Amino acid sequence: MSATAPRAASGAGAAKDDYTVFCEGIRSLTSIDLLQYKRGQMERRIRSFAQRRGVTDLLAYLAQLRRDRAELDEFLDRVTINVSQLWRNPEQWTVLEREVLPELIKAAPAGRVRAWSAGCSYGAEAYTLAALFRQLDRGTRAQIVGTDIDKRMVERAKLGRFSDEDARSASRTVLERWFTRAGDEWQASRELQALCRFEVGDLLRVQPRRDAYDLVLCRNTVIYFTEDVRDALHERLVASIRPGGYFVIGSTERVSRPRELGLVPTHPFTYRKS
Numbered sequence: 001m002s003a004t005a006p007r008a009a010s011g012a013g014a015a016k017d018d019y020t021v022f023c024e025g026i027r028s029l030t031s032i033d034l035l036q037y038k039r040g041q042m043e044r045r046i047r048s049f050a051q052r053r054g055v056t057d058l059l060a061y062l063a064q065l066r067r068d069r070a071e072l073d074e075f076l077d078r079v080t081i082n083v084s085q086l087w088r089n090p091e092q093w094t095v096l097e098r099e100v101l102p103e104l105i106k107a108a109p110a111g112r113v114r115a116w117s118a119g120c121s122y123g124a125e126a127y128t129l130a131a132l133f134r135q136l137d138r139g140t141r142a143q144i145v146g147t148d149i150d151k152r153m154v155e156r157a158k159l160g161r162f163s164d165e166d167a168r169s170a171s172r173t174v175l176e177r178w179f180t181r182a183g184d185e186w187q188a189s190r191e192l193q194a195l196c197r198f199e200v201g202d203l204l205r206v207q208p209r210r211d212a213y214d215l216v217l218c219r220n221t222v223i224y225f226t227e228d229v230r231d232a233l234h235e236r237l238v239a240s241i242r243p244g245g246y247f248v249i250g251s252t253e254r255v256s257r258p259r260e261l262g263l264v265p266t267h268p269f270t271y272r273k274s
């Protein structure tokens, strides 16, 4: 049998193939529902990872993950795809710095802009945003929450440490202004840390409060979801933005029907809620 051909799982009912049973097993172990992600790329990723660990049968691999916590952590690293960067896609940050944040700061009572980095990984996006807020308004009381399904990433985000690789898109000037060198890493300053808070959260389950945020960034996270799941998530995220607030997506992503959600595009991958 080829590595990617679906196979009915014995005893699991004719309709369920081994991939489905595998995903259900992962959901009961970790609460992460891989069936909501695009199957093609996720299945290839999982099968090739299992094969490299010497297991070709997904159900055998599931049994191994149930027994071995360290292996489960490695597996989650592989499927949650945590890559991020400070100032990732710098052109988006230029728009935020020059256009969006000044408008939000001006409109917010006492400079208290509320922002959400949805799918924050190890926090690079949230700390980049914090640096921009501080740059624009030294006394800012902006509140940035970062959420991610992967609790190990959330723990890392709380530390605020970044490698040179993570910092490759940031200018030396901003790095030296807002981060300190700690060994071979960049440590976010207390000033930035004071603006950021990180929590574990599954975007597929979260029901955020209406009008809770002035700005929501959800970049490079929905690319793994099926289109229906992505659209439903966009709808919930946009509902959490107050009228006049902004929604920013990744530079390879799209919102299916922005106008139906009350979004007006203002810059590439950036929308204002009317």
Ligand SMILES: C[S@@+](CC[C@H](N)C(=O)[O-])C[C@H]1O[C@@H](n2cnc3c(N)ncnc32)[C@H](O)[C@@H]1O
Pocket (backbone or CB within 6 Å): 080, 081, 082, 083, 084, 085, 088, 118, 119, 120, 121, 122, 124, 125, 147, 148, 149, 150, 153, 201, 202, 203, 204, 218, 219, 220, 221, 250
């Ligand atoms: C590629 S990173 C993007 C990080 C950051 N937004 C950026 O653009 O650099 C994608 C993140 O989405 C998170 N993620 C995937 N599925 C998620 C879900 N259902 N709920 C919350 N976070 C999720 C992953 O754990 C990962 O850290």
